[in-house]
Amino acid sequence: MLRLFLSLILAVSFFGSFSAKAETELWGDYSGVTLRVKLIGGGQYEGLYNEVIPWWEENTGGKIEIVTQKNHFELDKEIKKDIASGNLDFCVASNHTSFASQYGDIYTDLNSIMPASVLADYTPLILEHSTVNGRLVQMPRHSDVSNLYYQKSLYEDADNKANFKAEYGYDLTPPETWDQVKDQSIFFSNPPDFYGTQYVGKEEAIAGRFYELVIANGGALFDENYRPIFNSDAGVEALQWFIDLYNAKAVPEGVLNYLWDDTGLGFASGTIAMNLDWAGWAGFFNDPENSKVAGDIGLVRAPMGSGGLRTGWSGSHSFSMTESCPDKEAAASFLWALTSNKAQMIEARGGLSPTRPAIWDAIIAEKKAEGDEFMLMVFETFKMSLAEDAFTPPLIPEWIEFTNALYPELQAAILGDKSPEDALATASKKATEIMEDAGYF
Amino acid sequence: MKKFLNGPWVLLLPTLIILTCVVLLPLLISLWTSFTPFKLTKPDTLYRFVGFRNYERLIGDIDFWIAFGRTVLFLAIALNLELVFGLGIALLINKITYGQRTLRTLMMFPMMFSPILVGFQWKYIFNDNIGLLNNFLREFGVIQPIPWLVDGVLANISIMAAEIWSSTSVFAILLLAGLLGIPKDPLEAARVDGCNSWQVFKNITLPFLMPFVFIAMTIRSLDVARAYDIVQMMTGGGPAKRTELLWTLISRTGYVDAKMGMANAMSYISIFLSIAFTFFFFYKLMQSRQQLSYE
Numbered sequence A: 001m002l003r004l005f006l007s008l009i010l011a012v013s014f015f016g017s018f019s020a021k022a023e024t025e026l027w028g029d030y031s032g033v034t035l036r037v038k039l040i041g042g043g044q045y046e047g048l049y050n051e052v053i054p055w056w057e058e059n060t061g062g063k064i065e066i067v068t069q070k071n072h073f074e075l076d077k078e079i080k081k082d083i084a085s086g087n088l089d090f091c092v093a094s095n096h097t098s099f100a101s102q103y104g105d106i107y108t109d110l111n112s113i114m115p116a117s118v119l120a121d122y123t124p125l126i127l128e129h130s131t132v133n134g135r136l137v138q139m140p141r142h143s144d145v146s147n148l149y150y151q152k153s154l155y156e157d158a159d160n161k162a163n164f165k166a167e168y169g170y171d172l173t174p175p176e177t178w179d180q181v182k183d184q185s186i187f188f189s190n191p192p193d194f195y196g197t198q199y200v201g202k203e204e205a206i207a208g209r210f211y212e213l214v215i216a217n218g219g220a221l222f223d224e225n226y227r228p229i230f231n232s233d234a235g236v237e238a239l240q241w242f243i244d245l246y247n248a249k250a251v252p253e254g255v256l257n258y259l260w261d262d263t264g265l266g267f268a269s270g271t272i273a274m275n276l277d278w279a280g281w282a283g284f285f286n287d288p289e290n291s292k293v294a295g296d297i298g299l300v301r302a303p304m305g306s307g308g309l310r311t312g313w314s315g316s317h318s319f320s321m322t323e324s325c326p327d328k329e330a331a332a333s334f335l336w337a338l339t340s341n342k343a344q345m346i347e348a349r350g351g352l353s354p355t356r357p358a359i360w361d362a363i364i365a366e367k368k369a370e371g372d373e374f375m376l377m378v379f380e381t382f383k384m385s386l387a388e389d390a391f392t393p394p395l396i397p398e399w400i401e402f403t404n405a406l407y408p409e410l411q412a413a414i415l416g417d418k419s420p421e422d423a424l425a426t427a428s429k430k431a432t433e434i435m436e437d438a439g440y441f
Numbered sequence B: 001m002k003k004f005l006n007g008p009w010v011l012l013l014p015t016l017i018i019l020t021c022v023v024l025l026p027l028l029i030s031l032w033t034s035f036t037p038f039k040l041t042k043p044d045t046l047y048r049f050v051g052f053r054n055y056e057r058l059i060g061d062i063d064f065w066i067a068f069g070r071t072v073l074f075l076a077i078a079l080n081l082e083l084v085f086g087l088g089i090a091l092l093i094n095k096i097t098y099g100q101r102t103l104r105t106l107m108m109f110p111m112m113f114s115p116i117l118v119g120f121q122w123k124y125i126f127n128d129n130i131g132l133l134n135n136f137l138r139e140f141g142v143i144q145p146i147p148w149l150v151d152g153v154l155a156n157i158s159i160m161a162a163e164i165w166s167s168t169s170v171f172a173i174l175l176l177a178g179l180l181g182i183p184k185d186p187l188e189a190a191r192v193d194g195c196n197s198w199q200v201f202k203n204i205t206l207p208f209l210m211p212f213v214f215i216a217m218t219i220r221s222l223d224v225a226r227a228y229d230i231v232q233m234m235t236g237g238g239p240a241k242r243t244e245l246l247w248t249l250i251s252r253t254g255y256v257d258a259k260m261g262m263a264n265a266m267s268y269i270s271i272f273l274s275i276a277f278t279f280f281f282f283y284k285l286m287q288s289r290q291q292l293s294y295e
Helices: A043-060 A072-085 A124-129 A152-156 A158-168 A178-188 A203-216 A233-247 A253-257 A260-268 A279-285 A328-338 A341-349 A357-370 A373-388 A399-414 A420-437 B002-006 B008-033 B043-047 B053-059 B062-095 B100-107 B115-126 B132-139 B152-180 B184-192 B197-234 B246-256 B260-294
Strands: A004-009 A023-028 A034-040 A063-070 A092-096 A139-144 A146-151 A274-278 A297-300 A315-321
Touching: A023 A043, A023 A328, A034 A043, A034 A072, A034 A328, A043 A063, A043 A328, A043 A341, A063 A072, A072 A092, A072 B246, A092 A328, A124 A139, A124 A315, A139 A279, A139 A328, A139 A341, A146 A152, A146 A279, A146 A373, A152 A158, A152 A297, A158 A178, A178 A233, A178 A274, A203 A233, A203 A399, A233 A399, A233 A420, A260 A274, A260 A279, A274 A279, A279 A373, A297 A373, A315 A328, A328 A341, A341 A357, A357 A373, A399 A420, A399 B246, B008 B260, B053 B260, B062 B100, B062 B152, B062 B197, B062 B246, B062 B260, B100 B152, B115 B132, B115 B152, B115 B197, B152 B197, B184 B197, B197 B246, B197 B260, B246 B260
Parallel strands: A034 A063, A034 A092
Antiparallel strands: A004 A023, A092 A315, A139 A315, A146 A274, A146 A297
16 A cells, blocks of 8 residues: 555646636556556547556556557457456456346446546446446446437428328427337438438347337346346337337348447448437547538437337446455556546547536536537537436346347347247246246245 | 387387377367366366266257257269369369469369468459459449348358358368379270270270379268358358357357356267268278279
8 A cells, every 4th residue: 555645736727727626636656567458449439548548657657558449349258268267367357237247247346446536527327337246346337228319300301291290190399219210210201212210230239229218118137136027018019129120121120240349330431310328429429530420410309118118228338356356456556547537528529428417517518618519519429318218237247148148039020030029038037047046045 | 128128118108108299288288178167267167077967958959959950961063062062173283284383273272272262252242332343244234232141042052152262272272182093094095995085084084083182082982071160251150040050159158258168068969970971981092992903
């Protein structure tokens, strides 16, 4: 503890105009210490490392050795192999609230390492979601929830307004419910040149989208004992929504092979009217160099299901420290740096949602001062959505395995191989086996 | 003891030790895990013996057997088409008298791409919305996009096309080596006796080539699992398991679901598939060699 010292300073010293509450800093002298780290890679994530790693090295004298930098699904596989082989020779790793519970007790409980004054800087609910079995195993980096992007000009077009009203009997405005999304998607679609919407169609991605729609329809995936209950009216209604859009050709036919990049690039290509997507895409969508819809984007909170709730599948990217780390003080300092005010402001400027309340205020103030109406709308929408609509998937180790059992059945129903009831019955049977094997009942 | 130390065993010992460490031990450990509920994230489960439970579950798992059957079909069709195309290419190149070396080098280009890259490029070619193939077809009036990677039959054909493109040259090279080794005398004698090209090919070239065909088949049947990356990139075994092969199923069970015990049980059942293919091709190889020596 000798090397660790805490100092309270005003965060404004980092960013000039940024006026937030004081932040607890966690510096120390770590000369001669090298931290081996495994990080999530990809354009959206690596900008942070380019700025924070030199900053931390300069202030502490320590060194960071990036052992691995790959997408989260590959990183997940690598860490599982590390656990099996007992080869946990790294100190810090990227993590995610949906993945964290799989990893048992390989990560340190940060409650006993991070000063309370540091933890007080983060949104309490997000820290709660970063906790597994009472142990805080993650420092949250940024949070994710999805909202609905749309092409504004389609809704301003007089012909569209008149034709839609004549066909559906209500005004054409950005949708408030998922039924309206369906109507409007079918209305706008002109395949194969233009589609009303799209969805991610495989793996955890479609399972998560199905999950949030079940919740919005008033249903649930599991009861309190983790018995599957998604084979319900709410579940069938949710699955039928995907099927109806697919059958109406209101989504591209290859959508069942789509993941996040495909939907993001699809909307940016200008061939999609509405797109439910994460905050991190906002800057890309509005960049004329990357996107044909730049300058023509509207954003509304994710619509409501039949249960009157908005969809809000949410999670947080995070960083964890291994129990086997030989330099926990240095690792704690690095974890703090990666999720500090400075770090979160860097990512917020790229459109990502911070996990520190102070950064929300700071980024909104900054965008107001810059007169950036688009990003201001993005931050205000996502702030409200995270506060009022967001919910995590069940934070259980079996989540990924469960989604792997569920998604082929969803696909089978969408393609017409099975009825929604049959597909959900099969998925429910498989889910029951998984939960039984895991000892829930 | 002295006799043993001076005997051939001593010379074989380094090889035996290396083979034991590199091949036998991993095989035995993975066999053991197939009798446990071993999860990668719960190392303690490695020591819990559950007998044949994983195998019993697999016997009743219709998804596994469908993937098994699809893999057999995939192997049979892909390997035979690769053989036919490879033989055709080898025969054509063998006829060329000018630029043969350049063509041989060009022919090997697909082998230089990693399977992941091959998967990416063919995924792009077959993309229903922005893919090269659909855009090309559109020029010829096919307005409605064809869902190459969604339709059950088309998706499997698309994957096979990528695999065949990537690996036909292996056959072509091995068969070309065989063609170059065929003695000229029987060929010339047959022509003098009035045989046409088909008769020469059927009665002389092909019998000489058969050992090379079966060697190529054996190598490729063991090596074809490299196509895992291609399938994973193009469809991931979906949609709705329509392109699920043993390799994608085993990989997802072992590394994503972390159920390595179950994945190894699947692997051991599928090893029988490899053994059956290898045994069949070796048997045919021996037969064709014997036939050649009689002749």
